Amino acid sequence: xxxxxxxxxxxxxxxxxxxxxxxxxxxxxxxxxxxxxxxxxxxxxxxxxxxxxxxxxxxxxxxxxxxxxxxxxxxxxxxxxxxxxxxxxxxxxxxxxxxxxxxxxxxxxxxxxxxxxxxxxxxxxxxxxxxxxxxxxxxxxxxxxxxxxxxxxxxxxxxxxxxxxxxxxxxxxxxxxxx
Numbered sequence: 001x002x003x004x005x006x007x008x009x010x011x012x013x014x015x016x017x018x019x020x021x022x023x024x025x026x027x028x029x030x031x032x033x034x035x036x037x038x039x040x041x042x043x044x045x046x047x048x049x050x051x052x053x054x055x056x057x058x059x060x061x062x063x064x065x066x067x068x069x070x071x072x073x074x075x076x077x078x079x080x081x082x083x084x085x086x087x088x089x090x091x092x093x094x095x096x097x098x099x100x101x102x103x104x105x106x107x108x109x110x111x112x113x114x115x116x117x118x119x120x121x122x123x124x125x126x127x128x129x130x131x132x133x134x135x136x137x138x139x140x141x142x143x144x145x146x147x148x149x150x151x152x153x154x155x156x157x158x159x160x161x162x163x164x165x166x167x168x169x170x171x172x173x174x175x176x177x178x179x
Contacts (some may be wrong), residue, residue, distance in 0.1 A: 005022040005024065005031070006021065006024075007020065007021075007022060007094055008058070008061070009023040012048075012062070013062065013063055013064060013179075015039060016038060017032065017036065017037050017061065018035070018036050018038045018061065019035050019058040019069070020035075020038070020043070021058065021059040021069060022034075024108075025054035025080065025111075026134070027071065031048065031052065031055045031061065032045050032048070033045075033046045034046070035082065035157075044083075046079075046083075046084075046086065047086070048114045049086055050078070050084060051088055052075050052077065053054070054071040054075065054099075055072045056068050056072075056101070058097045058100070058111075059102075060102055060104045062105075064082060065079075065081060065082045066080050067079050068102065068104045069086070069102075070096075070111055071099065072168045073096070073099070073109075074095065074096025074099055074121075076089040076127060077089065080158065087174075091121065091123075091127070092165035093129075093130060094130040094132050096111060096113045096121055097113055097114065098113065099112070099113060099114075099121075099143060100112040100113070100114050100147075101145070101146045103147050103149045104158065105149050105151070105152055108122070108124050108149065108151055109122060109123045114143040114144065114160070117134050117141045118135040118139065118142040118159060119144070120144055122155075122171070126154075131173065133168070133172055133173055134175075135164075135166050135175050135177075136175070137161050137164055137177060138173070138177070140162055142161050144157040144158065144159060144160075144166075145159065152171055153168075153169055153171050154169060155167070155168040155172050163179055164177060164179065166178060167176070
């Protein structure tokens with residue numbers, strides 16, 4: 001059933017519950033989100049809404065019922081019913097070029113977008129509004145590869161340049177290079 005797909009990302013919320021993102025490999029044209037509620041003994045393929053393009057790149061479970069995901073091309077997905085249904089979260093004012101990773105805490109979501117300006121796209125209100133912050137590597141834009149939220153205010157990111165790491169102390173609006 002999952003032939004031609006590769007593991008893209010996984011997020012667990014406890015020892016029994018996890019979501020996994022599968023991405024197209026070798027020209028396959030489908031993608032999937034898998035969900036387990038029994039510690040991985042069984043995995044259920046969840047139905048994605050029409051319009052999901054570019055492969056499911058990153059996923060973040062928040063509880064047994066809530067998770068966020070995003071496709072490589074920047075389609076943002078959200079579920080509050082354990083993945084029985086996923087909805088597309090609009091972000092028209094902040095287009096995303098190519099997703100690397102995402103993280104979420106509560107109603108706050110951060111997405112590492114590898115556009116040519118190095119963007120972290122984020123929402124502090126559960127996806128109702130979105131903002132963009134750019135990483136600055138000594139006067140040059142840097143592209144974030146990862147983003148990890150330690151709290152609602154403290155967020156870390158790694159850049160594509162050799163040994164570049166960034167930290168935000170205000171939820172992602174402002175970033176400082178720390179190495």
